[in-house]
Amino acid sequence: MTVRHLGKKTIFLSLACLWLLIGGCGSQVSSSVPPGPKQDTAVSEAKPAAPKAENASASEANPPAPKVENASDSAYITASDDFGNLALNNPSLPVYDRYTLGERRAKGLPVALPAVAPYEKQKTAYLTFDDGPDEKNTDAILDILKQEGVKATFYVVGRNVKAYPETAKRIFEEGHALGNHSYDHDYDRLYASVDNYLEEMEEADEAIYSLIGRRPLITRAPGGRMSHFTEAYDAVTAENGYVEHDWNVSSADSDPNGPVAQDFIDNIAGQATMDSAIILMHSSAGHEETVKALPEIIRVLREKGYAFGVVTPMTPQPW
Numbered sequence: 001m002t003v004r005h006l007g008k009k010t011i012f013l014s015l016a017c018l019w020l021l022i023g024g025c026g027s028q029v030s031s032s033v034p035p036g037p038k039q040d041t042a043v044s045e046a047k048p049a050a051p052k053a054e055n056a057s058a059s060e061a062n063p064p065a066p067k068v069e070n071a072s073d074s075a076y077i078t079a080s081d082d083f084g085n086l087a088l089n090n091p092s093l094p095v096y097d098r099y100t101l102g103e104r105r106a107k108g109l110p111v112a113l114p115a116v117a118p119y120e121k122q123k124t125a126y127l128t129f130d131d132g133p134d135e136k137n138t139d140a141i142l143d144i145l146k147q148e149g150v151k152a153t154f155y156v157v158g159r160n161v162k163a164y165p166e167t168a169k170r171i172f173e174e175g176h177a178l179g180n181h182s183y184d185h186d187y188d189r190l191y192a193s194v195d196n197y198l199e200e201m202e203e204a205d206e207a208i209y210s211l212i213g214r215r216p217l218i219t220r221a222p223g224g225r226m227s228h229f230t231e232a233y234d235a236v237t238a239e240n241g242y243v244e245h246d247w248n249v250s251s252a253d254s255d256p257n258g259p260v261a262q263d264f265i266d267n268i269a270g271q272a273t274m275d276s277a278i279i280l281m282h283s284s285a286g287h288e289e290t291v292k293a294l295p296e297i298i299r300v301l302r303e304k305g306y307a308f309g310v311v312t313p314m315t316p317q318p319w
């Protein structure tokens with residue numbers, strides 16, 4: 001990517017990272033820049049003009065990415081071996097890795113991501129649905145998204161992926177993004193130690209990978225990073241190449257006081273004022289009111305001038 005595509009903050013960060021590269025630059029960004037294997041892939045794969053790559057899935061890995069007009073098309077970007085191709089012109093294209101973390105470690109490939117430029121080209125709403133898939137609501141949501149021509153992000157729980165593999169596969173095949181929301185969503189276990197957390201995330205990766213042959217790079221910590229992460233969790237997340245996104249708009253559809261569809265519509269209509277709106281909803285059992293609200297939520301966001309995107313490593317952080 002060229003410097004002119006980067007925002008001021010990113011340029012500053014990148015320069016700072018370059019400067020600090022040898023000694024390691026903070027937890028998020030540069031620990032990942034691979035010193036060795038970088039040369040043979042990074043430069044050429046980052047340029048749209050060079051479709052050449054040394055591995056079999058080169059056509060998927062290189063921009064320009066395929067256009068997705070049709071909901072039945074399965075189109076996504078596959079990260080290159082060194083993650084050098086992570087740039088985005090189309091916010092509705094999911095990004096996946098062709099390797100599990102274990103495979104990357106075994107092959108000596110970089111695991112952590114390099115700094116990437118945030119996607120800020122247009123006002124974008126990211127509909128996100130946590131905790132699925134399930135046997136009913138996730139499919140109903142997929143039906144609505146297909147009808148509306150909207151792509152969304154599903155932060156799935158590994159155990160539910162195993163229980164409802166067809167629905168998980170449908171999310172992928174219909175061009176939505178699958179994100180990792182842990183294996184069993186058990187706060188006590190996840191937040192007892194960073195080792196537990198990492199183990200759970202890798203377990204969920206495996207469940208997804210065994211189904212679609214791809215690994216999500218995006219994660220959402222159960223309960224949210226803001227409520228549960230210490231610095232150690234941020235560090236283990238970045239060191240292992242996971243890109244964590246909380247949200248900045250909440251439908252409050254998991255409020256225990258039995259909210260109804262109109263509440264979610266009102267919450268989202270009131271909160272979505274920013275250029276990059278990451279909207280929290282749920283697709284798991286018991287969320288029928290979310291299904292009911294979704295067509296109107298989409299209409300309201302369109303009226304506010306939002307395009308719809310899926311969460312990727314390039315999605316700006318909500319905080």
Ligand SMILES: [Zn+2]
Nearest residue numbers: 130131222223
């Ligand atoms: Zn959750």
